[in-house]
Structures are given as C-alpha cells and as structure tokens.
Amino acid sequence: MVYDRFAGTAVLHPDDASALGCLGYVARASGLRSDARVEHPTIVLPITEIGAPDGDVLARYTVRRDEFAASAALAQHIVESHTGPIEYAATLHPVGAPSSGIGIVEGWRGTIVHRVEIDVDGRITRAKVVDPSWFNWPALPVAMADTIVPDFPLANKSFNQSYAGNDL
Structure with a gap:
C-alpha cells in the first residue's frame, strides 16, 4: 500500500531538477549528482554517493533512507x-x-553555503547563509504538475523544505 502511494507520485524529472538547480537529496532522487562533500572536498573521506x-x-524516500545508513557508516x-x-585553539587573532x-558543507537537505565578511578588528560586518531549500522550493510545483491534489501533503513532505531557510 505504501509503495503504491510513493511510486510514480510527484515525479521531478532529471531535466527539470537540473534546470531548476536542485540540490541535495531532491537532486539525487532525480538522478543528478549533488554533494558538497564530493564537489568541494577539503579532506578525503569514503563518501558513498546515493x-x-x-x-x-519513493526515490526521495529511498535516497534519504540509504543516506542515513551511509552517514552512520561514515561517522563510524x-x-x-x-x-x-x-x-x-580558542584564540582568534585580528587579521589587520x-x-x-566562504564555507560550504553538505547538510541533510543539500549544500549549505555561508559567506562572512569581517572588519580589521575581526568583527563580523556581513553574513549570508544560503540554504538548499531556496533552490529546491521551485521544484515542488513542477513535480506536482501531474499529481492529484490529495497527494500534495505527501509530495510536500517528500521534499521536506525549510520554510525559514528560504528566507535567509
């Protein structure tokens, strides 16, 4: 019964995911490669690309399920x-x-980017965070194009976007 509800519901085709710039598991569930740990590595780790x-x-569920196991193995x-x-080292020295x-990490929703500017005394003068939800929100209505309205809650939660992350 669950399989019947998940399979074929709210399909986001690879071309659409690519054109919209989707990130993280939303992109990976549409057959795209998208992982900051692979694309912007700072250390060599045995990353399992899912x-x-x-x-x-179903694809979005499967990717998240399999990523949980891969993350546990990576942590181990x-x-x-x-x-x-x-x-x-807790001491920060002024840069003069x-x-x-810029910091780039792979969060559970996808790539998160932080940009910080500091002044001569090391005080933050500007900070900007970009959450993957900003890129992934436009994909939801595209995936809903051939999906019945009663499936909206299921589709919406399979994307599981951050409402707050969209406004950063």
Whole structure:
C-alpha cells in the first residue's frame, strides 16, 4: 500500500531538477549528482554517493533512507580511524585588514553555503547563509504538475523544505 502511494507520485524529472538547480537529496532522487562533500572536498573521506533515477516520492524516500545508513557508516569510519589528540585553539587573532570567507558543507537537505565578511578588528560586518531549500522550493510545483491534489501533503513532505531557510 505504501509503495503504491510513493511510486510514480510527484515525479521531478532529471531535466527539470537540473534546470531548476536542485540540490541535495531532491537532486539525487532525480538522478543528478549533488554533494558538497564530493564537489568541494577539503579532506578525503569514503563518501558513498546515493542516488535514484525516478524522481518520485519513493526515490526521495529511498535516497534519504540509504543516506542515513551511509552517514552512520561514515561517522563510524571517522571515529574508528582517528588517531592522536584533538586540538582546538580558542584564540582568534585580528587579521589587520578587512577579510571574507566562504564555507560550504553538505547538510541533510543539500549544500549549505555561508559567506562572512569581517572588519580589521575581526568583527563580523556581513553574513549570508544560503540554504538548499531556496533552490529546491521551485521544484515542488513542477513535480506536482501531474499529481492529484490529495497527494500534495505527501509530495510536500517528500521534499521536506525549510520554510525559514528560504528566507535567509
């Protein structure tokens, strides 16, 4: 019964996902590669890329389910392979000039980007966060095009976008 409700419902085709710039599991469930850990690596980790080609509710569920197992395996690898002390320096030194930086991480919804600007004293003067929901929200009505209205709650939750993340 669950399979019948998930399979073929709210399909987001790969061409549409690509044209809209979808990120994270929404993109991966439509057959696209999208993972900041692979596209912007800062360290070599055994990342298991998960994907599904169908773009429906079932594909989005399957990708999230399989990513949970892959994330648990990755965390286990990191813990078991770590050697030596963990060092942390709490002291930040002023850079002497205005500066900026970008941080890119793979969150559970997809790529999250932070950009921060600081002044000469190291104070934050500007910060911008871009959540993957900003890119993925436009995909929901596209996926709903051939979907019946009573399936909207199921489709909406399969995308599981952040309302607040859209406004960052």
